[in-house]
Amino acid sequence: MYNYSLHQHINALLSKHNIAIAGDDNLFYVRMIANADAIQDLYNEIYGDHPKATELFSNLIESVIRAYVNRSENFRKKDSDKAQKGDWFLSNTITGMSLYVDRFCGSINNLSDKLGYFERLGVSFLHLMPLFESPEGKSDGGYAVSNFRKVDERFGTLDDLKKLRQHMDQQDMYLMIDIVLNHTSYVHEWATKAKQGDKQYQDYFYMFDDRRLPDEYDKTMPDIFPESSPGNFSYVPECNKWVMSVFHDYQWDLNYTNPAVFLEMLDVIFFYANLGVDILRIDAPAFIWKQLGTSSQNLPQAHTLLQLIKQCILVAAPGMALLGEAIVAPKEIMKYFGTGAYTAKECDFAYNATQMALQWDMLATGDTRVMLAAQNDILQKPYGTTWLTYTRCHDDIGLGYGDDMIESAGYNPYQHRKFLQDYYSGSYPSSPATGALFSSNPKTGDARISGSLASLCGLEKAINENDADAIEISIRKILLMQAHSFFLGGVPMIFYGDEAGYTNDYSYLTDPGKSYDNRWMHRPVINWQKNELINEAGTIENRIFSDTQKLIAIRKKLPVIADHKNITWLNPYNIHVAGYLRKYGKQELYCVFNFSNSVSYLDWAAFKEQGMNSTIMYDYWTGMMLPVGYNDDYLIMEPYSFHLLEPQ
Numbered sequence: 001m002y003n004y005s006l007h008q009h010i011n012a013l014l015s016k017h018n019i020a021i022a023g024d025d026n027l028f029y030v031r032m033i034a035n036a037d038a039i040q041d042l043y044n045e046i047y048g049d050h051p052k053a054t055e056l057f058s059n060l061i062e063s064v065i066r067a068y069v070n071r072s073e074n075f076r077k078k079d080s081d082k083a084q085k086g087d088w089f090l091s092n093t094i095t096g097m098s099l100y101v102d103r104f105c106g107s108i109n110n111l112s113d114k115l116g117y118f119e120r121l122g123v124s125f126l127h128l129m130p131l132f133e134s135p136e137g138k139s140d141g142g143y144a145v146s147n148f149r150k151v152d153e154r155f156g157t158l159d160d161l162k163k164l165r166q167h168m169d170q171q172d173m174y175l176m177i178d179i180v181l182n183h184t185s186y187v188h189e190w191a192t193k194a195k196q197g198d199k200q201y202q203d204y205f206y207m208f209d210d211r212r213l214p215d216e217y218d219k220t221m222p223d224i225f226p227e228s229s230p231g232n233f234s235y236v237p238e239c240n241k242w243v244m245s246v247f248h249d250y251q252w253d254l255n256y257t258n259p260a261v262f263l264e265m266l267d268v269i270f271f272y273a274n275l276g277v278d279i280l281r282i283d284a285p286a287f288i289w290k291q292l293g294t295s296s297q298n299l300p301q302a303h304t305l306l307q308l309i310k311q312c313i314l315v316a317a318p319g320m321a322l323l324g325e326a327i328v329a330p331k332e333i334m335k336y337f338g339t340g341a342y343t344a345k346e347c348d349f350a351y352n353a354t355q356m357a358l359q360w361d362m363l364a365t366g367d368t369r370v371m372l373a374a375q376n377d378i379l380q381k382p383y384g385t386t387w388l389t390y391t392r393c394h395d396d397i398g399l400g401y402g403d404d405m406i407e408s409a410g411y412n413p414y415q416h417r418k419f420l421q422d423y424y425s426g427s428y429p430s431s432p433a434t435g436a437l438f439s440s441n442p443k444t445g446d447a448r449i450s451g452s453l454a455s456l457c458g459l460e461k462a463i464n465e466n467d468a469d470a471i472e473i474s475i476r477k478i479l480l481m482q483a484h485s486f487f488l489g490g491v492p493m494i495f496y497g498d499e500a501g502y503t504n505d506y507s508y509l510t511d512p513g514k515s516y517d518n519r520w521m522h523r524p525v526i527n528w529q530k531n532e533l534i535n536e537a538g539t540i541e542n543r544i545f546s547d548t549q550k551l552i553a554i555r556k557k558l559p560v561i562a563d564h565k566n567i568t569w570l571n572p573y574n575i576h577v578a579g580y581l582r583k584y585g586k587q588e589l590y591c592v593f594n595f596s597n598s599v600s601y602l603d604w605a606a607f608k609e610q611g612m613n614s615t616i617m618y619d620y621w622t623g624m625m626l627p628v629g630y631n632d633d634y635l636i637m638e639p640y641s642f643h644l645l646e647p648q
């Protein structure tokens with residue numbers, strides 16, 4: 001229904017800011033009017049009964065207006081270019097890399113000199129790990145931010161970042177950075193004021209005079225870092241209070257029941273949008289709403305807040321997409337794309353964390369059935385949204401998929417997870433992997449896995465043992481894992497170092513600010529001399545780099561790989577082989593991956609029952625034509641091999 005009074009109110013606010021509603025700013029005006037009702041409804045759902053709700057709603061609308069006013073011509077033009085392209089982020093032409101600027105090349109300025117490296121590899125999208133000020137030693141890799149608007153001196157300055165953005169523009173590269181929405185550092189200005197006893201800022205956090213409520217919360221809130229930071233509250237001696245700190249004790253949870261907090265953080269989001277961010281990674285969105293008696297994760301209010309953020313961005317900076325970093329159970333991940341009237345109107349991207357973990361499951365067991373059982377959930381992703389697909393990122397690998405999925409393959413969930421933990425931490429007798437358990441929780445038996453792609457695929461052990469055959473197998477595994485995630489649908493995000501086969505880096509053990517967190521073992525410091533080996537034919541670095549490059553190039557050639565929700569899983573004629581069909585218009589691509597350490601035989605019926613009736617298929621990976629056999633004939637696949645087959 002048309003809301004006359006809201007329209008008048010917005011017109012009045014717009015005229016304060018000299019917005020030319022019938023002139024140059026008309027498109028913005030249309031977006032504002034089209035979304036205003038939704039913004040108001042979502043806002044009221046959370047803050048409607050707050051004593052200052054009306055006044056703060058005007059502030060919110062003004063914040064949206066200011067964000068638009070401050071948006072440069074260049075970024076406004078990019079907004080309209082993206083709008084014309086339609087769902088630009090579903091494209092097969094985007095491949096990303098996630099990296100720590102300091103560990104990759106020292107500083108933001110040096111990164112401009114590395115743009116040629118990305119171009120050569122085929123990477124057109126960068127995720128720069130947190131760059132904003134964060135106290136060294138208590139930074140959680142930058143996820144404990146003490147100033148959301150100041151680039152940490154370790155990396156450079158805000159101007160350096162703006163210059164880098166311009167250089168990336170010249171190469172048509174997309175940029176992603178993080179907004180750490182859930183918490184601030186314990187030395188952020190708001191936290192400092194709270195410690196000094198300022199009530200206004202104490203209300204920015206969840207602060208309590210005694211342990212009564214913290215104990216209540218703790219009863220139902222799980223521990224995120226049970227080893228290094230058990231519990232969800234920390235004592236603050238300066239003000240003699242307890243503060244909620246779900247992650248580390250130096251990361252204080254922001255209190256989003258306070259609308260002032262929401263408005264502050266919305267302004268930060270717009271500040272990042274106006275730096276030219278194409279995709280904003282919302283860190284830990286599952287945690288932003290807390291409620292006694294619940295796990296305080298994935299609560300409906302968290303989704304309402306994300307939808308509100310999305311609507312505001314659609315008005316002020318419509319070219320910026322959102323990635324929700326929700327590493328939660330498969331059914332819960334799906335909700336971050338929005339539900340009901342907000343389907344496909346919350347986060348545009350989510351990490352395909354379930355699929356990622358299940359790839360590791362398949363690699364260890366050689367059995368694809370648990371992965372296939374998860375597809376009922378994974379395939380629910382709404383049209384117009386997409387995944388970040390990946391094999392490794394800076395975090396651990398959690399085995400958070402459902403027990404039902406494990407059981408449907410005939411395994412006992414506890415024993416199955418225990419096997420995977422043992423396999424990747426290297427304690428399973430015949431395991432080639434070198435990894436470690438992260439955040440083991442003896443209370444629940446839960447543990448996640450750390451380790452680089454190469455080390456978990458056995459390369460570290462193979463090199464140490466100077467075992468040429470094992471090196472060969474581990475390289476195959478690395479490429480199998482990458483290929484499987486590159487063609488699934490979604491934007492592949494390579495983790496830096498993986499393109500050159502970096503094994504675990506143990507230098508973190510000598511740094512007291514990192515030694516308590518073994519995720520640092522898979523966050524390497526790049527040695528550019530070693531990287532030179534990518535140019536030397538036959539080296540491990542060269543083989544992995546050039547094959548990764550080749551996979552990216554194949555992706556770029558194939559529009560069928562764009563994410564049109566066009567994936568069909570092949571029936572498991574052979575449980576060791578994962579296979580999917582990507583089909584769009586007339587183009588078809590059959591992608592098959594042998595997760596077994598032996599030769600596998602795949603019945604051609606697996607293809608034919610999908611309607612494939614060609615007698616020959618072209619394999620983009622080997623560059624060979626493959627004659628198609630009859631049913632009951634087999635495609636014979638070498639251990640850890642894969643094919644990307646187009647019927648001719």
Ligand code: GLC
Binds near residue numbers: 180284
């Ligand atoms: C996200 C980050 C992780 C960090 C946590 C707390 O999950 O990816 O690295 O520890 O948030 O900010």
